[in-house]
Amino acid sequence: MTLPVALSGSDVIGQAKTGTGKTLGFGLPLLERVTVPADVEAGRAEPGELTDTPQALVVVxxxxxxxxxxxxxxxxxxxxxxxxxxxxxxxxxxxQVEALRKGVDVVVGTPGRLLDLAGQKKLNLSHVKALVLDEADEMLDLGFLPDVEKIIQLLPVRRQTMLFSATMPGAVIGLARRYMSQPTHIRATAPDDQGATVANITQRVYRAHSLDKPELVARMLQAEGRGLAMIFCRTKRTAADIADQLARRGFASGAVHGDLGQGAREQALRAFRNGKVDVLVCTDVAARGIDVEGVTHVINYQTPEDEKTYLHRIGRTGRAGATGTAVTLVDWDDIPRWQLINKALDLNFNDPAETYSTSPHLFEELGIPAGTKGVLPRAERTRAGLAAEELEDLGEPGGRGARAKAADRSESPARTRTPRQRRRTRGGASVEAQAAVTASAPATAEGTAEETAEAPRTPRRRRRTRVGGSAAAVAAATEAPAAEAPAAETPATGTTAGEPAAPRRRRTRTKAAQPETATEAPATAAPATGTGTGTEATAGEPAAPRRRRTRTKATQPEA
Known part of the structure; x- marks a missing residue:
């Protein structure tokens, strides 16, 4: 019904049930409008009509x-x-940029990347003759409609626009009225086909408990005559969990959901198409348009959001005239949602039967052999599994694939330079240099150089410096011999002139050590009595420092 209208160049709105061949319904007219070198050779087109920019655009x-x-x-x-x-x-x-640079006739893309490349001036849409919006209602549900409108504004005004979908909400009709010129609405239905669902799909609906669902699904997957099976979940976490549980039970399963990288998603779909995996657990991202030959069972592990999602899910089986089975597991909390879906689609499953993994009617209706358990027997594990399908490195944005990283490590040259090592330093000089200086120094009264070098290092203590001078100056003044100056008594402190000044009291609880040089004072010094301060000191003894609790800082004597 679509081909004669679309080939004439008119705008088309195509609506048909899923699995009835909409892709070639718009694909063949699209390919006919494209001018290629073969047309020039056959005399159907002029050489000036050839171009390397896209002549047709399909948005999915x-x-x-x-x-x-x-x-x-x-x-x-x-x-x-x-x-x-x-x-x-x-x-x-x-x-993708390289392919566009070499030249392309038809571009099939998602709205986000198309807008991105068009904004970077890598994608030229000024020569597009035909535009196709496939699964337009899904783009509406995913929030892509504003992006689609931006893409349409980049296209030439004179073009053919075709819009295809299994369902046609009001917003999609509004989009068609704004951007299409006198479209022909084609709704393809068989005369004897009643209802919105495909007649050759056997539908079963069971009320099941969430804790019993994994066992229930494992027994369903062992039904007689089962080919490939798809299991749909509402959340990404549930899809990943069910795929892992089925793999542990012996089934060759794969997962397709939004948390996986694009390479892993394509790996699972390729393995499913090639038969290496016979159970594909996925979210609604795989419910639209995916056509895999040989799918006999579709299981709704969780109740779909609405009737449109239900139609697209079960439409993965029973395609192109084949038969299939669709099983929906409804939890107790989802009964109201399911009843709305049942009413909208005019089904006969308003009150699903309560079903467990041991229920006799489950085995009878789905053709499950008696005595089947939730683990696949080892004799029936004949599939190669997901690991047998090669994981392609697509260079995903935000991180490189593991294979590319491993290749980089294997191809990198061997390290030729010795890695830099951090050296310990002490006061700006290396520890080895200080050890060498200590070993070459002459022996002192305390011991030989070897003993000094081998002695354990005492922990470094921070010294508080005085206001008038550094710590080194204070230490020099303390070690000066008392015999260099005549003994004289200082009235303020009671110490002699040849003795070192009393060190400033530190704020520690240990008593200050007395200098040893005071004991070497000459014995001829006359005894003297201190006056004015109340403390007494002889010429040969140092005066004990007075412990003052004042905050005033003592002035330092000039050395």
Whole structure:
């Protein structure tokens, strides 16, 4: 229904159930509007019509859908050698910029990266002849609609615009009215198809307890005739947890959710398509447009948010005329939400049956063999698993892949320079130099140089300096011999003139040590009595320092 209208160049709004071939519905007219060298050789176009800038643009909401649409368009345009490039986030800029520089005919991308490259002048949208908005309602739900409007404003005014989606909310209709010119609304339904869901999908709804759900799912996955299975969760944490639990139970499982890097997400999808993994646990990021052949079971581990999400989830099975089974597990808290979905889609599961992993009707309705347990027997573990699929290093922004880092380490040259070592210093000089000076010094009265060098170092003590001079000057004045000057008594302190000045009292509880040079004073000194201060001292003895508690600072005698 879409092809004749779209090939004529008219704007189209296409609405059909998921799995009915919307990608080629807009893909074939898109490829026909692109001018390639093969058209010039066949005489269908002039050489001046060729350009290296994009001639068609497809905007999709998710990265996984972007890669899928790109592969479908490459397959359809293989004969005419149409250049199709995927532009999406989560991987390095450089390969995408290089592909745009070499020339491209059709660009398939997500809104964020498209706006980014267009803002950097790396993506030229001035020659776009056709624009396609795929899964427009999902872009509305994800908040991409303002970005889509900015992209549309960068395009030429005269163009063909096509909008495709399984559901068509009011905001999407408003977008179509603003940016489309007399669009033809095509709604494709089969005459005998009743309701919004696909008729060849068998739907089952059970009321299940959250603690019993892992065991319940493990037994469902052992049903007769099961091929590939997809399990949908509402949260990223739940998806990662269920994937790990199923892997421990022996199932070949993979996960696709927003917390994973783009390389890990694409690895899981490739392994699922190639059959190395037969259970894919994912969030709603994989519920839109993902087409994998052989999916027989879809399990809603958690109740979807609304009826649109439910339709897209179960639409991963029963595609292109095949049959499938969709099982929804509803928790007690989610009964009101499920009843709203049931009413909106006109289903017959308003009150789901209470079901546990041992319930007989579960085994009967899903075809599970009797006696099946929640662990896959070792004889049936024939899949290669997620580890068998190579993890591609996409150069994700914000950090490089582990493989690239390992390659850098292996390719780096061996270290030739000795690493710098920190040396201990003492007072600005190295410890080794001080040890050498001490070893070469002559022996003193206290011991030989060897004993001095080998003696343990006493801990360094901080000295408080006086206002009038440094600590070195105070120490020199203290060690001066008393015989250099005649003994004279100082009235203020009662000490002789040849004796050192009393050191300033330190604020410690230990008594100040008396200088030893005072004992070597000449014996001929006459005894003297101190006057004026009340303390007595002889010429051969130093006067004890007076312990004053005043805050005034004593003046220093000139040496």
């Amino acid at each position: 909401p998710t990265r996984e859908l972007c890669t899928q649409v790109t592969n479908d368009l490459l397959t359809a345009g293989k004969v005419r050698n149409v250049r199709v490039t995927a532009i999406y986030g989560g991987r390095a800029y450089e390969p």
